[in-house]
Every structure is written in structure tokens, then in C-alpha cells.
Amino acid sequence: MQTLDTLDWITISIYFAILLGIAIWVINKKQSNTEDYFLAGRNVGWFVVGASIFASNIGSEHVVGLAGAGAGDKLPMLIYEIQAWVVLILGWVFLPFYARSGVFTMPEFLEKRFDARSRWVLSVFSIIAYVLTKISVTIYAGGVVVSALLGIDFWTGALGTVILTGLYTVLGGMRAVVYTETLQAIILVIGAAALTFIGLDKVGGWESMTQTVGPEYLDMWRPATDPDFPWPSLLITSSIVGVWYWCTDQYIVQRALTARNIKEGRRGTIFGALLKLLPVFLFLIPGIIALTLKMRGELHWDSPDEAFPVLMSNLLPSGLRGLVAAGLLAALMSSLASVFNSCSTLFTVDIYKKLRPNTPEKKLVQTGQIATVIIVIIGIAWIPIMANISGVLYEYLQSVQSYIAPPITAVFLLGIFYKRINAQGAITTLVVGLILGAVRITLEIVKDSLDSDGILYMLGDINFLSFGAWFFLFCIVLIVVVSLLTPAPAHEKTDNLTFQTISEVEKRNNKTSYNWKDIAVSVLIVAIVAWVMIFFNGE
Template sequence: MVGLEVLDWIVIGVYFLVLFGIAVWVIKKRKNNTEDYFLAGRNAGWFVVGASIFASNIGSEHVVGLAGTGAASGMPMAHFELHAWIVLLLGWVFLPFYARSGVFTMPEFLERRFNSTARWFLSIISLVGYVITKVSVSVYAGGVVIEALTGVNFWTGAVITVVITGLYTVLGGMRAVIYTEALQTIVLILGSGAVTFIGLYQIGGWGELREIAGNAHFDMWRPVTDPDFPWTGLLFGGTIVGIWYWCTDQYIVQRTLTAKNINVGLKGSIFGAYLKLTPVFIFLLPGIIAYAMTKTGQLELESSDQALPTMMAALLPTGIKGVAAAGLLAALMSSLASVFNSCSTLFTVDIYKKIRPESSEKQLVTVGRIATLIVVMLGIAWIPVMANISGVLYEYLQSVQSYIAPPITVVFLLGIFWKRINSTGALATLIGGFLLGMSRLVLELNKEKLTGFLHTWATMNFLHFCILLFVLCLIICIVVSLLTAKPEQKRLDGLTYGTLSEEDKASNKNRYDIKDVILSVVLIGFIILILSYFTG
């Protein structure tokens, strides 16, 4: 075994016993219907909602990829971790529309706002996106972490991660996912926080770290001409991806839909936003510490993606190492469990139920479980392709998301804020934007053979490409909508800001209190301070 001792395995064993104890307790309480299986009966409290949002987000791309990016490139990708302000947008702006419409999924909301074709298309895009990003990345990272910690073969570790996570996800559904994620959030922050503090101590403190790593590693604001992380791309392209991910993606929004009511959902979003600030310090910073330790000879890295598990194995004392290992496994499993449940929800509710509306609740739950297994196998098959797109896991994830996000962001933003947008414009945007984004992905895999415009299209910085694609999608959506008939007013009632009833407006005002406002303002203040400090 690499690094882990008997006490560490005992700690990990206790963690798994508690985890499965929670899962068994939840499974016994479950009801065999779709609302319970996919949305936990819409009865979750704010702590569980916020912890689930955080744990779903903090997955393999952080455990392996974000720390790896910190080691290789430093702080620029912290911009994505400061999207906590966008999590606030979910609670304050988007959630009221989703909750009032009573939908299970985001494609279902598009059907209410536009038509059934838009629902079909977003369902398929989302499932493809989950396979080539979240599922494959999570499985890959599970193999990397288990191999680094235990010496177990990469593929064996990946399969172990899938089997353990799939077991309680398939049996317990969304209720099992969100309640186990509440535990996983606590273990994750404690374990990864220990790596940061002990790493800082070993390197000689904050001042010594900055001196050894150099100012460039602490600069979030790279020049516009920077080939990897231009500040324009991070600020504007990152925001486009962030709105898609935090405010329109089934993977995250499904957590808020489990809340008892809109007010609880808002409070959960605010709590999740505060938790979202921690990855800069418990994942990205350890990556920078690992980079500094390689310069001082205290650590050796085979690849930047192994920064965090290698630090754990080399630095942490027995027992604490077990907590940290459990934290990493918690992150992997929570992310994987979330995407499993989201995939099964999308396929079952948006595709299978539309084809076979007469299906019983029990049949739909069974189909959801089968869909999970199929998505897992497709994700595993995609892993070898990932290596041809980016050598650093976090950059791979962000680049592919940058090709998927713009058309969906445009359709949801304009769909909610402008009642003139119609189904023809929305569908043209979803199809056109998806084809343009996928053309970039295909050409990027063959960029060495290209010249001229196609080479530029394939090699343009992925975040600048995201901005360009967003602008193109805006033009498509607005022009096509204005050139075609206005949408029916009756379809829009309560689904856009321009069609809210007086009752809806009064409900909006009553769903928050002064504490929610103060906490949101304070959070934005923290983000501004972090952005101001890390300037090289």
C-alpha cells in the first residue's frame, strides 16, 4: 500500500460504515414514486440543500484537476471557484420560476416556456454533455486517486468507485444522494483543509510559499494575450459557463428543487455559495504548495494531476491521512452519485415518460436505474478520448463545458427575461450553438492537420471561443425570434419576468428576509477581496 496505514484504513472504514448507515436509513424511508426517487419528496432543509449543491460540484475536477491546475499554472482558474455569486443568482433569480412551474427537470421547464422539441433537444444535449464531462471525468479521477493512495491499478480503482457509488445511488435515489452528501461535505472540508494547513507548515508558511512559488503562480489576472488563461476569457467566458452550470444545469438545479419551499431553496443556495468559496483554499492552494515542494525537493510528482493525493501520502500523519483520503473519496462519490441521479432523471422523465406516458411510477423508477448503468458504461468508454484534448483534467472539463454552455445560457437568460423570445428562436439557438460547439471539439482533436480559418477555430483560446459562441447564439436567438411569430401570451404566464401576476410578485417579496440579503452582500464582499488580493 502507498502511504496508508492500519489506522488510516480504520478511519476510512468508519466513514464508509456511517455513509452506508445513512444510505440504508434513507432507503428504508423511501417511497416508490418518481417525486421521492428523483427529488427526495421535495422536503429537504436548507443545510442539506446547500451541502448537496457543494458536494455535487466538488468532485473529481477538484480532487484531481483543480489541485493539478494549481500545481501547473497557479491561481487563474480560481475565477471559476469564485462563481459563488452565480450560485446566489440561482436562488434569487432562477429558482422562483422553476419552483412555481413544478417541474422535475430543466428540459421540462423549456417545454413549458417554449415547446416539446426544445425539451427533447436539451435532454439529449445534457445527457451527451454528462457522458463526455462529468461521468468520464469522475470515473477517471477515482482511478487516479485510488491508485495514488493505495497502489491499486487505475482501472480497478475506477471500477471500485463506480460500483460503491452506484450501489446506494441506484437503490436510494435522490434522497440517498443528498443526505449522504451532507456527511460528505463535512468530511471533505476537514480532510482537504488538513492538507492545506500541514502543507503550509511544511513549506514554511504563507510568505515562504509566495517566495518559492513566485508571483506568477499567485496572479489571477493574466494578460489578454495569455494563451491559456486570459483575464477576459476567465471573467466573461467563465461567467457564461457559470450561469449555465449553476442556474440551468439539471445536475445542480435538481438540488434546489428538493427544498421544502422557495425560501428554503434560497437559503440553501446562499449556504452553498459560502461553501463554494472554500475550494480556492482546500484544493487550488494545495496544488501551489505541491509545486513549491517540487522546487525545494520535498516532493516528486509524476504528473500535476497527482498533486493532491501525492501530498496526502507524503505529508499527513497516520489517522489524519485517513480523514483526508475519506474526504477525497467523498468528493469523488458525491459528484458521481449526483450525475448518476441527474442522468436517470433526465432520461426517465424527459425521454422515456414522453415515449410511454402510461408507465407506472414503479416502472419509471426501474428505468431510471437502468439508465444510470448505461451512462456509466458510456462514460468509461470516453476516458481514452479525454487524453487527446487536454493533459490537465480541470482544463479539459472547463474547455468542453465552454463548447456546450453558450446556447443553453442564451436560451434560459433570454427566455426568462424577454417574453418576445419564441420557440423557433430557442430551437435554432440550441441546435446551431450545439453544432458550432461540437465542431470545435471535433476539429480540436485533429488540429495538427488543419490550416487557415479551421485551424484558428480549433486553436482559439477555449474561453474566448466561449464568448464568441455566446455572441453568435445571442444573434441567432434574437434575429430568428423577431423574424417569426410572437409566442402565445397564455403559454408565458408566470414563466418570464414580463408575465408575472400580482400574486407572483407579492410571493417573490415574501420569500426572503433581511438576513438573506445581508448574507448575500457579505459573500459578494468576500469575492471582491479575494479578486483584489491575488493580483501577482
């Protein structure tokens, strides 16, 4: 690995100076109430909403992990990255309901549709899940990237980044997060695009690369009998996880809720979906390029997760290397900033404000800032545990999400599409589903000490994608059966909150919030997703 030179450091310094300028400008604006601090005053345009959705999603674990999947024969994981069509579902299906209800958080929406119990369960669970998956994985991947790029040790890199990100998130709130993310998305796209073009040129183009790795390597569809990635389970479970992540998770939806109206919010999600098509070309292909160069003996790395940093440091010229390094740091910081802000929003709005409803707005903003600081400290404390988790990072993340997503996806989907679903069905599915998800994770960890003929071993050993698909079906049946066996929900719990109860006025309002251009771009995005699925079939 080549280390960064003077020109690279100048590029990184300029980037941080601009970032600091944006953060200071935002911090100086008023942050007197919760709407201002947690949702940027609900006054953000579509470009910033879309860039923020993209930057929140593309963390360093994506950059490192997706390139690692490309370099480590895990191409089926690509399906998680071509979910632009699911981002469209957020804008076209879910967002109008969220915006109409005027909520800050997803648990708050569940209370409006069902009852306070569902809100409590989702709030507490979401915060725990963020620490276990998003914060810890992002900090760990960030430490790996920063130490590899800047030539410093893992701990210094991880701690420096966490503290710096925590600082502007605490002081600037959501507005600081969305505006800094817009800059970070632009830097990351320019830097990674440059690496892809230079890399393809270095390996002699697409055809030459395909000949080296073999056309079958580029096949994301494995047989239904494949032990790792059976295609039916891959397609179903990735879609379930996609709806949970893109349409019901505070981390992403909070960005769409900052928009000044439904029209800007929907356009933001369409723009975010368009950007979501890029990771395949920006991160996965560099991983395959790194593998090609390794097979030809022109590059060396030990673990697939090192593919992207090693390729970047060896291929890019001085200055541009600094820009991509800045982009990687940007990806890490934007993901961390998003999850810090989402955690503090969930804690302040869904837990603290619920327990103390008469708290003044200014006190709530201060509570949110203190919550962010505590979450930063917990995240740092979790790093040593994360450092012990081996295997390809990206696969670890997807397997855990396959156990978290089914009950939450079932509750939100049926809650909006079927008015007969009631509070009893929702709370039963959330509690039973989350307990089963925790049991599955535990069994997976301890399965080697279990009797290989027993049912517990079988539950712990079943492919995570197949488990996710069957688990979702179980949750759907459970919520429907419990709801039908208990009284129907009251009208105020369903009016304008389900497809069957939207008023004529709301239908007219919704029709004026989009035009033929929005529809055309959405259709184009779906067509590109279909093309990528057909292209990566190894033939």
C-alpha cells in the same frame, strides 16, 4: 508516496460504515413515486440542499485538477472556483421560476416556456454531455486518486468506486444521494482544511511560500494579449459557463428543486455559495504548497495532477491521512452519484415518460433504476478512451464546457428576461449552437492536419476562452433575430415564466420568502469573491 497504515484503514472503514448506514436508512423509506425517487419527495431543508450542491460540484476532478492548476502555473483557472456569486443567481433569479412551474427537469422547463422540440434537444444533448464530460472525467480522476491512495491498480480503483456508488444511487434514489452528500461535504472540508493548515506550517507560512514561487506566480489576471488566458475572455467565458452550470444544468438545479419550498431552496443556494468559497483555500493552495516543497527539493511528483495525493500522503499524520483519503473518495462518489441520478431523471422524465405518458409511477421508478445501471456501464466503457486524454484534467473540462454552455445559457437567460423570445428562436439557437460547438471540438482535435492559412484552422486554433465569448454573442444575436422575425409566443408560454409577466400575487409570495439575513449573507459572499479577485493579482 507513503501508503496508508492500519489507523488510516480504520478511519476509512468507519466512514464507509456510516455511509452504508445512511444509504440503508434511506433505501428502507418508501420510494413509490417519481417525486420521491427523483426529488427526495421535495421535502429537504436548506442545510442538506446547500451541502448537496457543494458536494455535487466538488468531485475528484476538482480536487485533483484544481490542486494541479495551483501546482502547474495555471492560476487563472481559479476564476471558475470563485463563482459563488453565480450560485446566488440560481437562488435569487432562476429558482422562483423553476419552483413556480413545478418541473422535475430543466428540459421540462424549456417545454413550458417554449415547446416540446427544445425539451427533446436539451434532454438528449444533456445525457450525451454528461457521459462525455462529467461521468468519464470523474471516473478517470477517481481511478487516479484511488490507485495513488490505496496502492491498488487504476482499474480496480475505478471499477470498485463506480459499482459501489451505482449501487446506492440505484436503490436509494435522490434521497440517498443528498443525505450521503451532506456527510461527504463535511468530511471533505475537515480533511482538506487540515492539509492546508499543516502544509502552510510546513512551508513556513504564506510569506515564505510566496518568496519561493515568486509573487507574480500568484497572479490570476494575465494581459489581454496572453495566448492562454487573456483576462477579458477569461472573465466573460467563465461567467457564461458559470450561469450554464449553476443555473440551468440539471446536475446542480435538481438539488435546489428537492427543497420543501422556495425559502428553503434559496437559503440552500446561499449556503452552497458560502461553501463554494472554500475550494480556493482547500485545494488550490495545497497545489501551490506542493509546488513550493518541490522547488525546495522536499517533495517529488511527476505531473501537477499528482500534487494533492502526494502532498497528502507525505504531510499528514496517521489517521488524519485516512480521513482525507475518505474525503477524496467521498468527493468522487458524491459527483458520480449526482450525475447518475441526474441522467436517470432526464431519461425517465423527459424521454421515457414523454413516449409513454400513461406509465404508472412505480414503473417509472423502476425505469429510472434500470437507466442508472445502463449509464454506469457506459461510464465504465468510456474509461479507456478517457485514459488517453492528456494535459491538465481541469483545463480539458473547462474548454469543453466553453463550447457547450453559450447556446444553452443564451436560451435560458433570454427566455426568462425577455418575453418576446419564442420557441422558434430557442430551437434554432440550441440546434445551431450545439452543431457549432461540436464542429469546434472536432477542428481543435484535427487542426494539425489542416492548412494553417485556412479559415478552418483559424476556427480550431482560436483561444477557447475567446471563442466562448464570441460564440455567446453570436447565440444572443441569433435567438433575438429569429424570435423577432417569427410570431410572438402565446400568453400561456410566458405568464409567470418571465420577469415581465410575473403576477402581483407571485411578487408578494416571493417577497415573503426571504429576509434581511438572506440579503446580508449574499452581499458578504459577493464581497469575499471581489476580495479574492483583488488578492490574487500578483502584487
